[in-house]
Amino acid sequence: MFENVVFSIGKLIDGIFHAAGTCTLINKQNLLVTAAHVVNGSNENLFIRISNNYESGYQDTTIQQFPLVPVKIEAIDPLRDLCILSLQGNGSAQSYVKLGSADNVNSGEAVTVIGFPHSNLGRIVLTQQTCEVGAKILLSSQGIKSKHLVLNIQARPGQSGGPVIRISDGTLIGILIGAYVPTIKGGISLGGIDPQTLHQTTHAVSAGYLERML
Numbered sequence: 001m002f003e004n005v006v007f008s009i010g011k012l013i014d015g016i017f018h019a020a021g022t023c024t025l026i027n028k029q030n031l032l033v034t035a036a037h038v039v040n041g042s043n044e045n046l047f048i049r050i051s052n053n054y055e056s057g058y059q060d061t062t063i064q065q066f067p068l069v070p071v072k073i074e075a076i077d078p079l080r081d082l083c084i085l086s087l088q089g090n091g092s093a094q095s096y097v098k099l100g101s102a103d104n105v106n107s108g109e110a111v112t113v114i115g116f117p118h119s120n121l122g123r124i125v126l127t128q129q130t131c132e133v134g135a136k137i138l139l140s141s142q143g144i145k146s147k148h149l150v151l152n153i154q155a156r157p158g159q160s161g162g163p164v165i166r167i168s169d170g171t172l173i174g175i176l177i178g179a180y181v182p183t184i185k186g187g188i189s190l191g192g193i194d195p196q197t198l199h200q201t202t203h204a205v206s207a208g209y210l211e212r213m214l
Helices: none
Strands: 006-013 016-025 031-035 046-049 068-077 082-087 110-115 127-141 144-151 163-166 172-179 202-206
Touching (some): 006 031, 110 144, 144 172
Antiparallel strands (some): 006 046, 016 031, 046 068, 068 082, 110 127, 144 202, 163 172
């Protein structure tokens, strides 16, 4: 259902696609949305991977070659970690996904999170998960407060930038940022994983901020 809407995004380096996160095609011509940290502020060798490996509802993981489409950064909100991208080339596309806001959802309400968990390790499988909104919070960046959702799910690398969809109306209400860990200095890394992120909550910034970036 989401294979033509949600895509893996990353860099093409020496002919190899290195997945960095997830992005979503919205109902605006040739525009996609993701988290700003996924693109790291650079258009260089930036592509989305088209999912053409579906067979009777299954994703064929034996297929290794995928079409890649270049994308370009159109706008970035560094305070809220949001980014708008445009498809490059001669093609034209848009989806049915409308922008909503965290204002439209209540704590305890079920939402759908879509993305590519562990795609940084080469496992690029479009994955849909259902969870609840655990809390609605305000976070501050450089003295500016922003609306966020705390989700009752453990997000993994590769899901950053993915959409949080309100089940009741199918609107995009949030962009997944990552594990909800208040800034704490120190800590250790085990196999590249910060143990502080190993808990059942993640957070997403309200998609309501995207409208003003269009």
